[in-house]
Amino acid sequence: MSSQLRGISARSLEDVLSAVSAAQGDSAETGRGLFGVVSILDSAPALRRVLTDPSTESDAKVKLAESVFGGKVSAGALEVVKAAVAGRWAAGRDLPDGIETAGVVAFVKAAGKGADDVETQLFEAGEIVASxxxxxxxxxxxxxxTEPKVTLLGRIFEGKLSAETLALVQQAASARLGSFERVLASFGQVVAEQGQRSVAVARVAYELGDDEKTRLAAALKAKYGRDVHLNIIVDPEVVGGIAVSVGAEVVDGTMSSRLEAARRQLAG
Incomplete structure (x- = not known):
């Protein structure tokens, strides 16, 4: 998602996300419209090339976007798309990628104070599918x-997830940037970034109590210098201790890992 865009694309994404923040109207409708635009751009490489052509004036690209998408998406979504095509992108694929990120952020905006629940539900939905x-x-x-997958996920998770989370889970079914699990995790990172948080996954032998979760989150905040959203995996194979991953960094303090290390040493 946003972390995958670099250089000029990352700078353009900042303007697009600012447009999401400024967009008026129903934020969920904005998000749905943006996801629809992503689908169209993915299926229309010629249109994508024109809208990202650096030799074409921004005004001309904005007018083209208005003619293609005007009346098909909400006013808020159209404003975001116009901001996107007015920007510069290092590669043609970066445009729909950036708009998809904007769609995720629009659903975060729609969730309001429930954004933290969206993070948790995304993780839990991923665990359900993986299991x-x-x-x-x-x-x-x-x-x-993609459509049958979207329908299937809707039947499974309808009423179990917030409307905002379900929309993100269904969008992840398109697996545009990798596997379903990878895309879902990247959406979780985008949600966390909007709250200026990191995401930590803790693997433990038993369900932690509220006090234990609070202490662990506080320790991670002290280590990383920012709030941390904590996702818990209860794994019976963890003999004791805890393994925590924050991004690419993994701190494994489980007894099972220490026993495995000792076994390898003995085996030479």
Whole structure:
């Protein structure tokens, strides 16, 4: 998501996200419209090339975007798209990638104070899919069109997730930037970034109590210098201790890992 865009694309994304913040109207409708635009751009490489052509004046690209998307998406979504095509992108694919990130942020805006719940629910939905081999196989099968996957996920999670989270889970089914699990995790990172938080995944042997979670979150905040959203995985194979990953950094203090290290040493 946003962290994958570099250089001029990252700078253009900042302007796009500012447009999301300024957009009037229903933020969820803005998000849905932006996801729809992403789908159109993915299926229309010629249009994508024109809208990202650095030799074409920004005003001309904005007018083209208005003619293509005007009346098909909400006014708020159209304003965001206009900001996107007015920017400069290092690669044609960066434009829909940036608009997809903007769509995620629009749903964060729609969630308001419930954004922290969106982070938790995204993680839990990912765990549910990963724990069901048949469901995971269907969602991960690129030969299956996106729409049936969206319908299936809607049936499974309707009423169990907030409307904002469900929209993100269904968008992840398109797996534009990798596997369903990878995209869902990247959406979680975008949600966390909007709250200026990091995301930590803790693998433990038993369900932590509220006090333990509070102490762990405080310790991680002290280490990383910012608030941390904590996701917990209870894994019976963890003999004791705790393994925590924050981004690419993993701190493994479990007894099982120490036993495995000792076994390898003994085996030479």
């Amino acid at each position: 069901d081999p048949e469901l995971r196989a269907v969602v991960s099968d690129r030969s299956i069109p």
